[in-house]
Amino acid sequence: MSTQQSIAQFISTGLLDGGREIGIDDEVVLDGTIDSLGVTRLIDYLEKEFGVAIAPHDVTIENFRSATTMAALVESRQTAESV
Amino acid sequence: MSRATPPSSGSMTYLLTHLIEQAAEVDPAHPALRHRGQTLTYGELLERASALAHALIEEGVAPGDRVGILLQKSFDSAIALYGIMAAGAVYVPLDPGSPVSRLAFVLRDCGITRLVSEERFLPTLSALGEAGVRIDTVYGIDDDQDAPFTAIPWREVATRPSTPPQIPTTEQDLCYILYTSGSTGTPKGIMHTHRSALAWAEVTVAEYGLSSSDIISNYAPLHFDLSTLDYFGGARARATTVIIPEEYTRFPASLASLIADERMTVFYTVPLALVRLAAPGTLDGRDLSSLRLVLFGGEPMPIKHLRHMMLSLPDAQFVNVYGPTETNGCTHYRVPAVPDERDLGLPIGRPYPNVTVMVVDSDGAPVGVGGKGELLVRAPTLMRGYWARPDLNEKSLVDVPGVGGRPDVYHATGDLVSPTEEGNLAFLGRRDRQIKARGNRVELDEVEAVLLEHPLVHEAAVYALADAEGSLQPHAEVILIPGSEASVKDIRTHAARALPSYAVPASIAVRDGFPRTSTGKIDRLRLQTDAQAGRSTMAGATV
Numbered sequence: 001m002s003t004q005q006s007i008a009q010f011i012s013t014g015l016l017d018g019g020r021e022i023g024i025d026d027e028v029v030l031d032g033t034i035d036s037l038g039v040t041r042l043i044d045y046l047e048k049e050f051g052v053a054i055a056p057h058d059v060t061i062e063n064f065r066s067a068t069t070m071a072a073l074v075e076s077r078q079t080a081e082s083v
Numbered sequence: 084m085s086r087a088t089p090p091s092s093g094s095m096t097y098l099l100t101h102l103i104e105q106a107a108e109v110d111p112a113h114p115a116l117r118h119r120g121q122t123l124t125y126g127e128l129l130e131r132a133s134a135l136a137h138a139l140i141e142e143g144v145a146p147g148d149r150v151g152i153l154l155q156k157s158f159d160s161a162i163a164l165y166g167i168m169a170a171g172a173v174y175v176p177l178d179p180g181s182p183v184s185r186l187a188f189v190l191r192d193c194g195i196t197r198l199v200s201e202e203r204f205l206p207t208l209s210a211l212g213e214a215g216v217r218i219d220t221v222y223g224i225d226d227d228q229d230a231p232f233t234a235i236p237w238r239e240v241a242t243r244p245s246t247p248p249q250i251p252t253t254e255q256d257l258c259y260i261l262y263t264s265g266s267t268g269t270p271k272g273i274m275h276t277h278r279s280a281l282a283w284a285e286v287t288v289a290e291y292g293l294s295s296s297d298i299i300s301n302y303a304p305l306h307f308d309l310s311t312l313d314y315f316g317g318a319r320a321r322a323t324t325v326i327i328p329e330e331y332t333r334f335p336a337s338l339a340s341l342i343a344d345e346r347m348t349v350f351y352t353v354p355l356a357l358v359r360l361a362a363p364g365t366l367d368g369r370d371l372s373s374l375r376l377v378l379f380g381g382e383p384m385p386i387k388h389l390r391h392m393m394l395s396l397p398d399a400q401f402v403n404v405y406g407p408t409e410t411n412g413c414t415h416y417r418v419p420a421v422p423d424e425r426d427l428g429l430p431i432g433r434p435y436p437n438v439t440v441m442v443v444d445s446d447g448a449p450v451g452v453g454g455k456g457e458l459l460v461r462a463p464t465l466m467r468g469y470w471a472r473p474d475l476n477e478k479s480l481v482d483v484p485g486v487g488g489r490p491d492v493y494h495a496t497g498d499l500v501s502p503t504e505e506g507n508l509a510f511l512g513r514r515d516r517q518i519k520a521r522g523n524r525v526e527l528d529e530v531e532a533v534l535l536e537h538p539l540v541h542e543a544a545v546y547a548l549a550d551a552e553g554s555l556q557p558h559a560e561v562i563l564i565p566g567s568e569a570s571v572k573d574i575r576t577h578a579a580r581a582l583p584s585y586a587v588p589a590s591i592a593v594r595d596g597f598p599r600t601s602t603g604k605i606d607r608l609r610l611q612t613d614a615q616a617g618r619s620t621m622a623g624a625t626v
Contacts (some may be wrong), residue, residue, distance in 0.1 A: 055367070057366075065233055
């Protein structure tokens with residue numbers, strides 16, 4: 001499973017208790033699907049699952065817009081850390 | 084501090100809607116509002132609000148009628164509130180996040196049959212219909228719907244005249260009703276008049292020197308009284324108000340960028356927003372030096388986060404604003420210097436000009452320096468009363484003999500305060516947040532303040548639960564600073580050092596997050612009822 005798909009699946013099953021299918025480009029922060037506690041849990045998930053550190057100044061609407069943008073954030077952190 | 088001269092007005096009365104009429108006359112091209120990078124000028128705001136007023140009147144809206152606003156914050160919601168008032172009606176902002184049962188209660192309670200809304204809330208509107216609520220007309224929704232109400236889209240509203248209708252509204256008429264949760268859980272409608280709302284706009288302009296060069300945040304939703312400063316203080320000063328989209332409240336780093344990009348000068352918010360901005364690293368790379376004034380209110384501001392924000396923004400004035408929705412702002416405290424980290428809480432300061440306060444004990448006798456009592460407030464910004472609740476009016480609006488024995492009306496706030504030697508009022512907490520634990524008086528807010536002093540505690544919530552013997556005990560839930568690992572034992576030791584044994588929380592649970600009310604306050608009632616029911620909605624470890 002790709003990073004995007006893993007994140008979308010976590011949102012669907014981990015945050016929404018499987019209540020809804022989430023597509024990788026669904027705008028989950030703009031439509032209010034993810035509340036502030038959800039944001040906290042997402043950060044925790046991304047850090048543990050992908051072994052990256054997400055700094056508070058990276059927790060932005062642009063980065064958390066969808067599973068696709070979150071995956072891009074994770075990949076940019078992975079690249080940054082391996083350099 | 085000099086008071087602003089009231090602007091000249093064509094008529095004897097002076098209404099909230101005159102604020103945008105005057106601003107549009109003086110400088111129609113000045114930005115009234117900013118939202119998602121777009122600008123609405125005072126001229127455009129007046130034209131669009133006037134058109135809505137005409138459209139409302141055509142559908143039979145009469146002076147004094149209540150009209151609901153079920154919208155996300157946007158230009159449309161600002162146009163709606165001015166348009167409703169320009170029709171002589173009373174705007175009632177609804178919280179889109181409320182359950183349908185609560186919305187239905189509010190609509191029925193004050194007899195709302197007309198709303199301004201948007202497509203995204205069609206499911207809510209139809210659920211209200213199914214719950215038996217009568218809705219006649221909805222503005223802002225396309226008319227090609229198979230809806231059980233008359234839908235009037237904005238493009239049709241826009242064909243109406245763009246000058247204000249002539250309506251015999253006076254400043255003693257109602258302008259808005261804000262519903263807040265009562266302690267029993269039944270919402271109560273707080274009624275304000277043009278006079279009381281304008282008095283608050285005047286105070287904010289005079290006290291904080293608001294001017295047309297200011298760029299003011301609108302963080303709070305319309306159903307939260309903080310929004311009245313953003314809109315009416317802003318319009319009185321002919322300033323620009325930036326409507327902050329709802330999702331920014333969940334992304335403090337984005338909020339910081341927005342403050343910087345819009346060059347905001349005045350930021351008015353709940354402490355939660357500052358707590359989140361103060362999380363280490365959030366402000367990195369953001370230049371917030373445009374902020375000259377940071378106002379906060381709604382609940383006590385944790386000292387440690389205030390310290391962080393004040394150290395990050397050394398040139399901004401920080402002000403603790405106190406006032407229930409019933410009174411608008413009544414006292415404030417200009418934080419003179421970065422507070423000591425051992426300080427337990429900020430004073431709520433001194434009354435604004437024209438506000439009279441009294442502190443009385445449970446027998447109604449005045450309390451002196453160092454004593455504790457309930458705060459009573461008399462002010463031109465005071466509400467008219469609660470909608471259709473004579474029982475509450477009787478309890479909360481009390482007569483106090485004034486000059487010559489003539490009674491003056493005070494609002495009994497339910498807040499406990501103590502006059503200090505410096506002439507300030509210290510805030511002790513809600514009267515209903517004071518419990519007797521094994522016969523000893525405990526202020527739950529004080530216990531929270533002590534927990535927050537622990538260096539690794541980011542937020543704390545304390546509530547009371549009855550033990551097996553029926554005696555109340557404080558219980559705590561805390562959120563730790565992100566990435567830190569404090570032990571519950573450690574936090575308990577810290578609390579035991581500062582509090583008498585009966586006030587030390589019987590349990591301390593570490594949580595990932597708290598349930599919040601729609602206004603951003605920690606939902607302590609829900610924490611308490613969840614704990615009572617032996618369930619936890621939050622992931623985390625309890626020890």
